[in-house]
Amino acid sequence: xxxTEQIKQEAKEVVLAILPxxxxxxxxxxxxxxxxGLDSINAMTLVSNLQDAFDIQLETDEINFENFQNLATIAExxxxxxGLKDEILRSTTV
Amino acid sequence: MVEQLLLEAVKAFSEKxxxxxxxxxxxxxxxxxxxxSLSKGLSSIGIGQGDCVALVLxxxxxxxxxxxxxxxxxxxxxxxxxxxxxxxISYYISDSNARAxxxxxxxxxxxxxxxxxxxxxxxxxxxxxxxxxxxYFYELMIPEETEIYDSAASSFEGDLLYQYSSGSTGRxxxxxxxxxxxxxxxxxxxxxxxxxSADTILCTVPLYHAHGLGNCLLAATCKGATIVILEQVVQxxxxxxxxxxxxxxxxxxxxxxxxxxxxxxxxxxxxxxxETPSNIQVDxxxxxxxxxxxxxxxxxxxxxxxxxxxxxIRQLYGCTEAGSVSINLDAEPEKTLDSVGIPMxxxxxxxxxxxxxxxxxxxxxxxxxxxxxxxxxxxNMRELNQQAFKGGCFFTGDLGKKDEFGRxxxxxxxKILIDTGGHKIDPIEIEDILVNHPKVKxxxxxxxxxxxxxxxxxxxxxQKEREICENNEILxxxxxxxxxxxxxxxxxxxDEIPKSPLGKILRKELV
Numbered sequence: 001x002x003x004t005e006q007i008k009q010e011a012k013e014v015v016l017a018i019l020p021x022x023x024x025x026x027x028x029x030x031x032x033x034x035x036x037g038l039d040s041i042n043a044m045t046l047v048s049n050l051q052d053a054f055d056i057q058l059e060t061d062e063i064n065f066e067n068f069q070n071l072a073t074i075a076e077x078x079x080x081x082x083g084l085k086d087e088i089l090r091s092t093t094v
Numbered sequence: 095m096v097e098q099l100l101l102e103a104v105k106a107f108s109e110k111x112x113x114x115x116x117x118x119x120x121x122x123x124x125x126x127x128x129x130x131s132l133s134k135g136l137s138s139i140g141i142g143q144g145d146c147v148a149l150v151l152x153x154x155x156x157x158x159x160x161x162x163x164x165x166x167x168x169x170x171x172x173x174x175x176x177x178x179x180x181x182x183i184s185y186y187i188s189d190s191n192a193r194a195x196x197x198x199x200x201x202x203x204x205x206x207x208x209x210x211x212x213x214x215x216x217x218x219x220x221x222x223x224x225x226x227x228x229x230y231f232y233e234l235m236i237p238e239e240t241e242i243y244d245s246a247a248s249s250f251e252g253d254l255l256y257q258y259s260s261g262s263t264g265r266x267x268x269x270x271x272x273x274x275x276x277x278x279x280x281x282x283x284x285x286x287x288x289x290x291s292a293d294t295i296l297c298t299v300p301l302y303h304a305h306g307l308g309n310c311l312l313a314a315t316c317k318g319a320t321i322v323i324l325e326q327v328v329q330x331x332x333x334x335x336x337x338x339x340x341x342x343x344x345x346x347x348x349x350x351x352x353x354x355x356x357x358x359x360x361x362x363x364x365x366x367x368x369e370t371p372s373n374i375q376v377d378x379x380x381x382x383x384x385x386x387x388x389x390x391x392x393x394x395x396x397x398x399x400x401x402x403x404x405x406x407i408r409q410l411y412g413c414t415e416a417g418s419v420s421i422n423l424d425a426e427p428e429k430t431l432d433s434v435g436i437p438m439x440x441x442x443x444x445x446x447x448x449x450x451x452x453x454x455x456x457x458x459x460x461x462x463x464x465x466x467x468x469x470x471x472x473x474n475m476r477e478l479n480q481q482a483f484k485g486g487c488f489f490t491g492d493l494g495k496k497d498e499f500g501r502x503x504x505x506x507x508x509k510i511l512i513d514t515g516g517h518k519i520d521p522i523e524i525e526d527i528l529v530n531h532p533k534v535k536x537x538x539x540x541x542x543x544x545x546x547x548x549x550x551x552x553x554x555x556x557q558k559e560r561e562i563c564e565n566n567e568i569l570x571x572x573x574x575x576x577x578x579x580x581x582x583x584x585x586x587x588x589d590e591i592p593k594s595p596l597g598k599i600l601r602k603e604l605v
Contacts, residue, residue, distance in 0.1 A: 021569040040515025043337040044546030
């Protein structure tokens with residue numbers, strides 16, 4: 001199972017791969033990825049690569065500014081999609 | 095002249111909503127009051143007839159207010175892309191001899207640095223906050239004590255707008271259009287498209303561009319219609335540029351909520367909307383006219399949009415030099431989807447052959463426009479003007495043909511422009527910057543087809559001998575000198591650029 005940190009790390013690699021002039025140090029959890037150069041051209045590549053990397057399918061209304069503004073929000077969205085939160089909740093209440 | 099058109103709308107629809115921006119609704123009366131107050135304010139700092147003011151703003155109500163204020167003052171508006179970097183802004187400000195820059199907090203420091211380097215007296219006005227060494231837009235306004243719209247609007251017909259048209263060589267060419275030109279354009283477009291005060295136009299395209307300015311702002315506000323401006327995304331008080339795909343749901347909701355009747359757009363936006371999955375419930379029944387400009391609309395996008403929303407996209411043809419000149423309002427748009435339609439009212443379009451004669455139906459030749467909305471020429475380019483402007487006509491350089499009903503089809507474009515994510519980029523402009531890099535010997539920029547959102551900008555570079563040049567060096571060099579959307583997504587180093595025996599660059603071999 002992916003931990004939140006693993007998801008963040010993997011998401012970071014996906015984001016860095018499409019923003020080639022951004023270094024790992026420039027991209028922290030709260031960095032606004034739109035300001036770092038996420039534009040119309042690479043936005044859909046990011047969506048597509050995240051779907052492949054995490055084996056998820058994003059709905060249109062999930063492809064929004066709130067979910068994609070930084071690594072923390074992306075990871076949260078991925079986590080929700082994968083149902084990890086529910087699993088964690090279940091495992092902690094058993 | 096342009097103010098007269100606004101004033102007529104103000105008098106007829108004073109309480110009606112002129113402009114919607116997020117939760118803000120501005121009535122015609124309020125809009126005109128802001129316009130007049132800002133005019134007085136600008137006048138108090140010495141801006142008057144013939145003075146140029148640059149607008150470095152994203153789409154916002156202040157753009158509209160500033161535009162009409164300058165029209166009222168008989169001044170000149172220089173609307174610039176708000177994504178420009180310092181070098182780009184500096185060039186246009188300097189070339190246009192701008193007396194002031196109106197911008198937002200996000201770009202205030204950038205503009206201040208530009209002004210400092212130019213060593214000219216240029217006022218800086220900021221629309222959304224207090225910035226050192228600048229004036230606050232709303233504080234600059236001097237409210238009128240009485241309602242002033244009984245007074246006669248200016249009948250001045252002179253210069254109103256500077257825009258730049260990318261050229262086949264060198265820097266972009268300055269196009270000046272007058273109050274008379276723009277008032278004719280808005281009359282021609284609104285009469286052809288049947289725009290009335292009952293319409294609501296959604297503006298998702300930039301107001302600094304002819305498409306947004308003419309077909310959204312002027313078309314709506316000169317007819318008493320409502321313009322809904324898609325608002326900026328603001329994060330921690332700072333506007334953030336967000337790709338359209340992340341705003342799709344919001345745009346669809348906005349069309350429903352505001353009862354939008356007209357959607358002017360570009361192929362990229364329409365494609366993004368058309369790809370809305372079928373399980374998302376969308377009601378676009380209020381939309382009576384949806385048109386695309388800026389680039390050729392593919393059959394694929396036309397069909398996807400029609401299938402998804404039941405609305406045929408109409409193609410509109412226009413240019414910076416003349417504004418909108420034709421639109422396809424055919425009764426059977428599916429059959430003529432690749433046509434840009436018949437000329438708008440009071441516009442004449444001819445297809446001219448190499449011998450200067452008008453060509454018969456079906457023959458391909460140069461598209462030539464005659465219209466009262468047409469600029470008189472490029473500033474300070476006598477030779478080019480002699481070629482492009484003859485007998486009151488503009489020789490566009492685009493190739494096209496007409497069918498037996500007079501419908502125009504564009505078959506080739508003069509300018510090689512790259513269409514990337516809704517932006518059009520002149521490759522020559524990027525090449526000019528790249529070849530100034532100390533390690534670059536030659537550079538050619540091309541557009542390559544991307545999986546999403548149009549083309550990708552690709553730079554093919556030949557390095558100078560004994561120099562080792564890295565991708566990142568090129569990227570950071572570009573980043574300092576050009577707007578983000580122009581920066582090449584692909585960089586390829588080659589030993590030489592393929593050329594024909596006559597030395598012509600074989601661009602197709604670089605794609």
